[in-house]
Amino acid sequence: MFQLKLKPVCCGTSAWDRPKQCASLITLLLGCCMLVFLHVLISSEFEDEAAYFSSLSLPEEDSKLPQMGIVLMENLPVTGTPRMPKRIHQTWKSDEIPHSLTEWVKSWTKNHPDWEYWLWTDKSARHLISDRHPSFLQTYDNYPHNIQRADALRYIVLYEFGGVYADLDMESLRPLDRLAWKYSCFLGQEPYAHPILDTNTHTLVINAIMACQPGHPFMKMVVDSLPDFAHMWSLFDATGPHFLSYVYKKYMRENQQLSPTHEDWVYLTPAEYFYPNRDPDKFSYFYRQCKNYEQLNPLQRAACHNLKKTPLEEKRMALAFTNHHWVHTYLFSVKVSLRQPVPMREIVPEMKLYPEDAPVK
Template sequence: MKIRLKPNHHPLILLRAAHARVKTHSRLVTVVSVLLGIFLLIYGKTIFHVTREFLTHSNFNFNLCKRFHQMTHVETRRSAIPKNIHQVFLNVSNNRVEFFNEYEPYRRTWQDKNPGFKYILWNESMIEDLINTSYPSIAPLYKRYRNVWQARADIARYVVVHYMGGIYADIDITCRRSMNELFKEIGDKRVALNYTYNPFGIANDFFVASKNHEFMAHVLDGLQDADVLYFTPFLNSMFRTGPMYMLGRYLNYPHQEDIYFLQSSRLYISSERSNKSWHGVDGYIIAIIWNGVDSLQIISIILLIIFIVRLNKLLRIRAKLVKKSRKQVQFFDRRRMMPIIEEDAL
């Protein structure tokens, strides 16, 4: 028996109707429930982290977990950016050694154009010694990324800039102008970041911060919570330690007014040949979709899908009505005057 529901029906009637509908499709409900349970079991922590970090901006660790905050906010604003230039190279394979040698002229530009700066090229053993000595709470996470050199390189750059302060740049980036001009543009700010559109987030291949700055401590604070599972290796790199991780840290930072965003980093650096060897197939697909499809095309595709779904539903309803009408239409045989079923369409 079908119940025709109305808005003024008693809640018990609505519950009975819902129970009857669930009972009718019990097998489908069971399958969907099991799949949803598995999905939440695998990605529940990820959903919670993304919601907290990017949607609600409810950053708990800034107030409760200041493990690396060695300076107050006032002291941070008074500290100067030291003239240090940091670059990191983790030798993880023979191919990386060839890559290192290929970009030797790029590294030279940082020393040639900044004679008054201290240049430091960090290798793997130097990074491990620094983390084990000064950042022991990060050491287990750093070791857990043993086979993910991108994440280790990201953690390394955050650690060295927090530990010593100064400028960080990837070894495949060319310095075009003196960093003294960059310091003049920054003014009294103590952190300078650069937003990236390839594909999205805050770029971590070039940034500036003073020693023990509160924002860099804030970045180190969130590494443990960000260690969750995403859908593809590229998204793992982006959201765990990469540009999207930096964006999440910025969104949750309570003193965003202290951070300077470069109007055009191309005035100081050149990264046209920046290596994307860490991008897998999923990374290239995401980049193509992100850079090649604009918002209007996405909206058009969504509307087209909705139209196709609705049209399919209407056609199914029409087919049911035609089938029902064929059963109900009758006429009389002239000879026997007996009613028979008419099978012609309406």
């Protein structure tokens, strides 16, 4: 009679090796289980930002401390003519994106049904730079990290085509038309506590969402400045938020005479507009910082009070145009997903690609 013999999973070349391999496998499995448990524990602990920071024990707020944050939205037009093309730009390495990001992509087309949707892949990105910025191609190719190429690309895309750029982990909550009717270029800033408690910097301009008309002089300054910062070892300094913040502050110093209604003005929106939630990865660090309240300077103390006064989610979202989910997609390649990536054409059938859909200059 035929017998099927199964070879044990933990088997060595000898009986002596077999117990040691089994023990190693069991240790590995236990370690994986512990990591999963810690991930679930940390995720559940940080789920409610307002509840987490409300437990901070701080002295009574001093009226002399700097004030930060808004409670009301500015007066935005309810109709008008957009001061930039109605285009949404997003980037990914290919035209298939992780399944976990698809609903956030759909939120953009849902809230902006009459806007074009552009996807920029590694292939189309290099094609664009080769076509329109060939002198930058060597710098682009020599960046040591893919996120640096992705950063540079978003600046070039906005300079060339205009519209709105948004990271794939940015969810649209309401149309951006009212902002586009009022401003020809606008940027977002990180939640107030991020730069203050991280680096003792008052403001940090972040590039996860940006909007400009094509050919805007600010975006030209950004693109022209990229080669000068390519040698920086830090991702943030070379192409990221620190780089963008430096160029923004330089541009505004050189254009102090401009009014907010001028075509060349750049509007830095309140953090509440695009980043109603702080990065959960920073919660523990911020909490420890604020526990040492007496050792902090006035700006840092004000940031701690701002954390403690975090309103409930519905109040934060009432002021928000988008919600940034802090997935850190530039690290996505090291994360494990059990679901297959989704072709972008299935999510946005009418999406546009470069160069075949490029508008005539």
